[in-house]
Amino acid sequence: xxxxxxxxxxxxxxxxxxxxxxxxxxxxxxxxxxxxxxxxxxxxxxxxxxxxxxxxxxxxxxxxxxxxxxxxxxxxxxxxxxxxxxxxxxxxxxxxxxxxxxxxxxxxxxxxxxxxxxxxxxxxxxxxxxxxxxxxxxxxxxxxxxxxxxxxxxxxxxxxxxxxxxxxxxxxxxxxxxxxxxxxxxxxxxxxxxxxxxxxxxxxxxxxxxxxxxxxxx
Numbered sequence: 001x002x003x004x005x006x007x008x009x010x011x012x013x014x015x016x017x018x019x020x021x022x023x024x025x026x027x028x029x030x031x032x033x034x035x036x037x038x039x040x041x042x043x044x045x046x047x048x049x050x051x052x053x054x055x056x057x058x059x060x061x062x063x064x065x066x067x068x069x070x071x072x073x074x075x076x077x078x079x080x081x082x083x084x085x086x087x088x089x090x091x092x093x094x095x096x097x098x099x100x101x102x103x104x105x106x107x108x109x110x111x112x113x114x115x116x117x118x119x120x121x122x123x124x125x126x127x128x129x130x131x132x133x134x135x136x137x138x139x140x141x142x143x144x145x146x147x148x149x150x151x152x153x154x155x156x157x158x159x160x161x162x163x164x165x166x167x168x169x170x171x172x173x174x175x176x177x178x179x180x181x182x183x184x185x186x187x188x189x190x191x192x193x194x195x196x197x198x199x200x201x202x203x204x205x206x207x208x209x210x211x212x213x214x215x216x217x218x
Contacts, residue, residue, distance in 0.1 A: 041070045041149040044142065048122055053138040056123040056131070060086065066118030066146060067091040073218055074110070075152035075186075076100070076117040077143070078193075079161035080131070086124035091117050099194035100158070107211045116150055118143070120165035136165060147186070154217045155186050159193030178210040180217055187217040 038044040048065040051057060064081050084094040092101045092112060100117075104110050122139050125131045143166070147155065157163040160173035167183065169176075173190065181188040191210045197203055 044145050048142050054135045056135055059126055060123035062089055063122050065122060066116055068116035069114050070150060072116035072150055073153045074115045075150055075155045076115060077162045077166055078119045078158045079165060080121050081119050081124040095198055096195040099198060103211055108215060118146060120162055152186060154214055155183060155188045156214060157190045159196060163190040178213055180213060189214050
C-alpha cells in the first residue's frame with residue numbers, strides 16, 4: 001500500500017513541476033490516508049497507461065504496460081521500449097520482436113497470447129536510450145505488481161539489463177545466463193536478448209538450450 005501511496009505523491013509532484021512550480025513547502029505523509037492500490041491486472045494496466053511519474057511521459061508516443069495472458073505461465077521481461085515498438089504500439093515488431101516470437105512459437109510451442117511480455121521501463125527513453133535511476137525506479141513498483149498479479153511459473157529476462165533491473169544483482173551475466181534461479185516464488189531464467197542474437201548468430205545454439213531449460217521449469 002505504501003509503495004503505491006509514494007507513487008501517487010511522486011506523480012503529483014511531477015504534475016506541479018510541469019505547470020511551473022519549483023518549490024513546495026515540506027509536508028508530512030499521512031500514512032492513514034488510503035490511496036487506492038490496483039485490485040486487478042486490468043486496473044494496474046490502466047494506471048500504467050496514464051502514468052506521469054517521470055519526464056518520459058512527455059516524450060513517449062504511449063506507455064506500453066504489457067501484452068499477453070493475465071494468467072501466463074511464462075513472463076518475459078525486456079528492458080526498454082524500442083523506437084519501433086513505441087511507433088507501432090506492437091510488442092513483437094521489428095526483427096528482434098519477430099525473433100522472440102519465433103522462440104516462443106517454434107521452440108516453446110506456445111502462442112504469444114498465452115505468455116506475457118513487458119518492459120522494465122514502460123515508456124521509450126529519450127535519445128540516449130539510458131533511463132535514469134529515478135525513471136527505472138518509477139516503473140519498478142509497476143513491474144513487481146504485474147508479477148504479483150500474474151503469478152508466472154517462470155520469469156525470463158531478455159539480456160543483462162533486464163536481469164539487473166529486476167533483481168538488482170550485479171553478478172556477471174554469463175554466470176547466470178541459462179540457469180534456473182529461485183526468485184521469490186518463481187523460477188528465473190536469464191537469456192540473451194533477441195537483438196544481441198541477431199548481431200551474434202553463433203550464440204543461437206546456446207539460446208536454444210536455454211529455451212529448453214525454460215520448458216523444463218513448467
